[in-house]
Amino acid sequence: MIELSGVSYGYDGRPLIQDLDLALAPGSFHFLTGPSGAGKTTLLKLCYLELTPDKGQISAFGKPAKQLGRDGIAQLRRRVGVVHQDCRFLDHLPLLDNIALPLAASGQPIEAHAADISALLEWVGLDGRADALPPQLSGGERQRAALARALILSPDVILADEPTGNVDWEMSLRLLSLLVELNRMGKAVLIATHDLNLIRQAKSQVQARVLRLRAGRLDVAGADL
Numbered sequence: 119m120i121e122l123s124g125v126s127y128g129y130d131g132r133p134l135i136q137d138l139d140l141a142l143a144p145g146s147f148h149f150l151t152g153p154s155g156a157g158k159t160t161l162l163k164l165c166y167l168e169l170t171p172d173k174g175q176i177s178a179f180g181k182p183a184k185q186l187g188r189d190g191i192a193q194l195r196r197r198v199g200v201v202h203q204d205c206r207f208l209d210h211l212p213l214l215d216n217i218a219l220p221l222a223a224s225g226q227p228i229e230a231h232a233a234d235i236s237a238l239l240e241w242v243g244l245d246g247r248a249d250a251l252p253p254q255l256s257g258g259e260r261q262r263a264a265l266a267r268a269l270i271l272s273p274d275v276i277l278a279d280e281p282t283g284n285v286d287w288e289m290s291l292r293l294l295s296l297l298v299e300l301n302r303m304g305k306a307v308l309i310a311t312h313d314l315n316l317i318r319q320a321k322s323q324v325q326a327r328v329l330r331l332r333a334g335r336l337d338v339a340g341a342d343l
């Protein structure tokens with residue numbers, strides 16, 4: 119669904135990612151690890167076409183990104199749900215409206231999707247929190263709300279950047295099981311994480327490929343994980 123081929127990228131002329139290949143096929147499950155600053159978030163941004171590679175090709179859903187105009191990119195992005203590392207929300211809007219923002223942004227009336235939104239809130243265990251304001255939510259509730267927002271347009275690909283960064287182990291497992299469940303529905307999932315215990319735990323639930331980004335290169339991590 120998303121394919122990077124020979125991709126290089128750097129900020130301000132400093133090379134970061136070099137000649138990297140990656141294919142996120144339907145139903146695949148990837149973990150992306152690597153030291154802080156290795157470029158994991160940058161790689162996710164390349165996958166959802168927020169960044170354009172300096173070299174190499176990216177194609178999304180069979181279309182070369184280079185041939186897409188602004189509208190084409192916007193359309194493809196709707197098929198990619200992103201859980202950002204910092205889970206930002208609009209603090210003055212209740213949770214329900216925050217989760218529905220991608221609908222509003224793509225011109226779809228929230229009212230027509232009321233049932234989907236409640237089902238999604240229930241699925242992530244936030245059904246009683248629809249009216250809460252984001253600052254009233256705990257870390258784990260914010261992470262689950264960010265996941266719900268990423269899923270509201272029923273994407274085919276889910277990219278999650280440190281989705282368990284600020285939560286305890288029990289909540290990490292809960293988030294992991296939601297992502298595994300999505301993968302079982304056929305969605306491609308990629309999780310960037312430092313948490314090697316989470317990766318070990320996932321291996322009993324899903325056939326995951328573990329990639330390690332280091333010094334600009336992407337390797338398949340060994341059996342030591």
Ligand SMILES: Nc1ncnc2c1ncn2[C@@H]1O[C@H](COP(=O)(O)OP(=O)(O)OP(=O)(O)O)[C@@H](O)[C@H]1O
Binds near residue numbers: 161
């Ligand atoms: N917009 C930017 N402009 C310039 N440099 C940037 C920008 N964004 C990231 N960088 C730099 O690129 C490098 C990789 O950043 P990135 O956030 O992709 O790494 P990461 O592997 O996700 O790190 P972490 O695990 O700490 O989240 C870092 O050195 C960072 O300072």
